[in-house]
Amino acid sequence: MKKENLKIICDQIAACKSCKLHETRNKTVPGEGDVNAKVMLIGEGPGAEEDQEGRPFVGRAGKLLEKILNSAGFKREDVFITNIVKCRPPNNRNPEQKEMKACSKFIDAQIAIINPKIIVTVGSISTKALISDLIGSDGITKLRGRIFDWRGIKVVPILHPSYLLRNPSVEEGKPKWHTWKDMLMIKELINKP
Ligand code: URA
Numbered sequence: 527m528k529k530e531n532l533k534i535i536c537d538q539i540a541a542c543k544s545c546k547l548h549e550t551r552n553k554t555v556p557g558e559g560d561v562n563a564k565v566m567l568i569g570e571g572p573g574a575e576e577d578q579e580g581r582p583f584v585g586r587a588g589k590l591l592e593k594i595l596n597s598a599g600f601k602r603e604d605v606f607i608t609n610i611v612k613c614r615p616p617n618n619r620n621p622e623q624k625e626m627k628a629c630s631k632f633i634d635a636q637i638a639i640i641n642p643k644i645i646v647t648v649g650s651i652s653t654k655a656l657i658s659d660l661i662g663s664d665g666i667t668k669l670r671g672r673i674f675d676w677r678g679i680k681v682v683p684i685l686h687p688s689y690l691l692r693n694p695s696v697e698e699g700k701p702k703w704h705t706w707k708d709m710l711m712i713k714e715l716i717n718k719p
């Protein structure tokens with residue numbers, strides 16, 4: 527049933543013209559993964575490679591995200607990965623408020639269908655988009671690794687892998703080190719009853 531319901535959302539995304547991003551997209555990127563996933567990752571929006579393939583996080587940042595997942599014992603196939611907006615913003619600009627608003631019905635529906643135990647917001651854009659009313663004016667470096675409650679689901683923000691590509695040091699206290707620790711904490715949360 528979950529699978530059929532997700533497919534309906536997928537078809538609606540493919541036909542969506544609710545914002546101007548549909549004019550410049552190549553493919554819609556609805557998201558993919560296990561319909562029964564306990565962990566759902568939400569990024570910002572498709573980049574060039576994602577727009578070509580119609581799949582989320584398949585470019586350089588995606589490969590790093592997959593490594594981070596694997597290092598904590600997750601397989602990419604076992605989680606569900608999607609984005610706040612399902613069409614690529616031209617030149618990788620940030621999605622606009624009205625684009626995120628137009629697209630929010632899809633992420634709401636996907637969360638409701640999958641009903642994950644934990645949502646991991648990847649980077650500051652999706653964190654703000656999902657839990658803006660819980661975070662005040664704190665930036666992502668203060669929000670990452672903290673646990674928020676959103677409609678009964680735990681939300682844990684992490685740093686965006688694009689940011690980690692620009693800050694590759696794995697030294698203690700650096701962004702990558704924090705992200706690895708955050709993923710291990712997420713893994714522990716999942717294993718808790
Ligand atoms: N960055 C994102 O936020 N999402 C993707 O799908 C790819 C890169």
Ligand code: URA
Nearest residue numbers: 649650666685686689
């Ligand atoms: N800016 C972002 O959008 N995300 C990060 O993780 C760090 C800086």
